[in-house]
Amino acid sequence: MSSYDFPDARGHFGPYGGVYVAETLMAALDELNAEYARAKADPAFWQEYHYELKHFVGRPSPIYHAKRWSEQLGGAQIYFKREDLNHTGAHKVNNTIGQALLARRMGKKRVIAETGAGQHGVASATVAARYGMECVVYMGSEDVKRQAPNVFRMKLLGATVVPVESGSKTLKDALNEAMRDWVTNIDSTFYILGTAAGPHPYPMLVRDFQRIIGIEAKEQMQEMVGRQPDMVVACVGGGSNAIGIFHPYVEVEGVRLVGVEAGGDGVATGRHAAPLSAGKPGVLHGFRSYLMQDENGQIIETHSVSAGLDYPGVGPEHSLLKDIGRAEYVAINDDEALKAFEDCCHLEGIIPALESSHALAYAAKIAPTMAKDQIILVNLSGRGDKDINTVAGLMGLTL
Amino acid sequence: MSRIAETFTRLQAAGEKALIPFITAGDPNPGLTVSLMHGLVEGGADVIELGIPFSDPMADGPVIQRASERALLHKVGLRNVLGMVREFRRSNQQTPVVLMGYLNPVHVLGYEVFAQEAAAAGVDGVLTVDCPPEEAAELSAALIAAKLDPVFLIAPTTPLARVKQIAALARGYVYYVSLKGVTGAGNLDIDDVARKIAALREFLDVPIGVGFGIRDAETARAISTAADAVVVGSRLVQEIEAATPETAKEQLTRLVASLKDAIR
Ligand SMILES: Cc1ncc(COP(=O)(O)O)c(C=O)c1O
Numbered sequence: 001m002s003s004y005d006f007p008d009a010r011g012h013f014g015p016y017g018g019v020y021v022a023e024t025l026m027a028a029l030d031e032l033n034a035e036y037a038r039a040k041a042d043p044a045f046w047q048e049y050h051y052e053l054k055h056f057v058g059r060p061s062p063i064y065h066a067k068r069w070s071e072q073l074g075g076a077q078i079y080f081k082r083e084d085l086n087h088t089g090a091h092k093v094n095n096t097i098g099q100a101l102l103a104r105r106m107g108k109k110r111v112i113a114e115t116g117a118g119q120h121g122v123a124s125a126t127v128a129a130r131y132g133m134e135c136v137v138y139m140g141s142e143d144v145k146r147q148a149p150n151v152f153r154m155k156l157l158g159a160t161v162v163p164v165e166s167g168s169k170t171l172k173d174a175l176n177e178a179m180r181d182w183v184t185n186i187d188s189t190f191y192i193l194g195t196a197a198g199p200h201p202y203p204m205l206v207r208d209f210q211r212i213i214g215i216e217a218k219e220q221m222q223e224m225v226g227r228q229p230d231m232v233v234a235c236v237g238g239g240s241n242a243i244g245i246f247h248p249y250v251e252v253e254g255v256r257l258v259g260v261e262a263g264g265d266g267v268a269t270g271r272h273a274a275p276l277s278a279g280k281p282g283v284l285h286g287f288r289s290y291l292m293q294d295e296n297g298q299i300i301e302t303h304s305v306s307a308g309l310d311y312p313g314v315g316p317e318h319s320l321l322k323d324i325g326r327a328e329y330v331a332i333n334d335d336e337a338l339k340a341f342e343d344c345c346h347l348e349g350i351i352p353a354l355e356s357s358h359a360l361a362y363a364a365k366i367a368p369t370m371a372k373d374q375i376i377l378v379n380l381s382g383r384g385d386k387d388i389n390t391v392a393g394l395m396g397l398t399l
Numbered sequence: 400m401s402r403i404a405e406t407f408t409r410l411q412a413a414g415e416k417a418l419i420p421f422i423t424a425g426d427p428n429p430g431l432t433v434s435l436m437h438g439l440v441e442g443g444a445d446v447i448e449l450g451i452p453f454s455d456p457m458a459d460g461p462v463i464q465r466a467s468e469r470a471l472l473h474k475v476g477l478r479n480v481l482g483m484v485r486e487f488r489r490s491n492q493q494t495p496v497v498l499m500g501y502l503n504p505v506h507v508l509g510y511e512v513f514a515q516e517a518a519a520a521g522v523d524g525v526l527t528v529d530c531p532p533e534e535a536a537e538l539s540a541a542l543i544a545a546k547l548d549p550v551f552l553i554a555p556t557t558p559l560a561r562v563k564q565i566a567a568l569a570r571g572y573v574y575y576v577s578l579k580g581v582t583g584a585g586n587l588d589i590d591d592v593a594r595k596i597a598a599l600r601e602f603l604d605v606p607i608g609v610g611f612g613i614r615d616a617e618t619a620r621a622i623s624t625a626a627d628a629v630v631v632g633s634r635l636v637q638e639i640e641a642a643t644p645e646t647a648k649e650q651l652t653r654l655v656a657s658l659k660d661a662i663r
Contacts, residue, residue: 010533018533018534019531019533019534020502020529020530020531020534021457021529021531022457022458022528022529022531022552022554022576023531023551023552023553023554023556023557023565023576024458024552024554024555024556024576024579024580025556026531026533026554026556026557026561027554027556027557027558027561028556166461166464166468167454167455167468172455173455176455176456176457179457180457180458180460180580180581183458183579183580183581184579184580184581184584184586185579186556186579187579280507282503282506282507283501283502283503283506283529283530284455284503285455285457286529288506291503293503293507295476295507296474296476296477296478296504296507297453297476297477297503297504297505297506297507297508298452298453298454298471298476298503298504299454299455299503
């Protein structure tokens, strides 16, 4: 496959993606699209982006061989791409730097964001402080409770956090509310969308800013082991860390790409957040993609121990990669993710984010079925400091 | 001629403006909707916009969000909404009904199936808020094949090139969104709206309705001097919210009558 080139000019990834928004937003999206096209062709834009990634974020993030865990599992060698070591603690900042630079080019002084786990909110608040912009973050009130440390971090960084009480009070409702803010304050405001979803050009934009993960990984793997991994594994909420590491590998033959969705209580129970594993195509939040919905087309409430994966849709490029068979998508349940979380702490001295723990759990599950000279590269999308209250709660402790 | 076109032709001949009330199907409960629709007509509604409940109404303010939530407590789906229109049509063949909602419930039924069932139920037009012309080809074709009018939004932010594109696709009427914001917001600028409508006339053959943020008779009157139709939604939904199921119809009829009087 040498002709993988998506999206088309209208933002379609095959039958997915597009621009499904109310008319009031169309002009703003066109403006963003045009500005990004100019920025994309401007070497100075990328120079500044890379400068910021190096000096503010601390890139490149290293690759790490998880030797003890690999040995214990007795199969493939597991490597981590250490996005947890980024400033602010996750991959999210790669994207918020890119979008904040765009906002600045467009003369916008106010940025808004939606957040689930709070990582994207923190990354947005961080760049807003860094570039001197006002920042408002929408967060489901359920998530405000689950991710209290991140809420306080956003406040420390000068952002206003608005708890969203509508619907299921999680990420999807925060996204609705951010869109409502944007439509109301469209002249002054730049919407920093946190994942590779939403109306065109966001899925493309976010992917392009997250591709740095895969681009670095390709070079680093070559340097470190002299070849590319047999399998690349990443967790999939909206799909930004996964598309960031997958995309540079799409046309590399022999590399299996595996996206791991949140299985919650188990896909069979219906209480999960795995639209690619158990959903159907539909339209939500401005794009067409696999979606968790009932027979009336209403969006189903999702369940996951990890707030960052608790989303009923998925970025449109993943729907395409699934349909054309280039990537596989699997689900990992809450209990499996928690086991991997603990193992990673004990065996590798790394506290992973609960989101990333889903990818780790799949790697731990599949590694024993593979040969010892095979390589699995896991995108360790974030660190787990934000999750310690949740995990303590599950152990029956309060901190 | 479609029922919508007939209605506007008749009103224009009489020198009248159309009043288009919006309510959400199934709010406060599915058993009441048809009677509320008749109540709207008794008050003077010229066209009814009937909202299809949706779990994620991104373009709506809190009032209409709550209406959707109340309807969804009763599991009101698109086929139930069509059933309500069918029942309404048993005793009303004149008043056009336009379904307004989000694309996903329509998408899940399938555009052709939906269009045929909606036409058979007595629906006249369809406005899917999150389906701009760029994505509307397939749905519009299915609607037109079933003799339904695709209704489109035009916003204060819509540039001229897009107005022309929308003008080429629009049937029935276009819905001018009177403010940058969600339904029920309070930042409507009447003079600005009047100027925009005058500018739009040059490119549009269909009548222009104006909505979002029209909350009282005064504003309705002012808008009606420029527009062909005035759409009132959140204010009516608030009335339903404040009423009991027993008094809702009467209160709604009275409110619609006062709005119709204001724009006559
Ligand atoms: C550490 C981490 N990983 C993954 C995700 C999921 O998002 P995405 O699928 O866009 O990478 C989040 C979201 O909050 C996160 O914080």
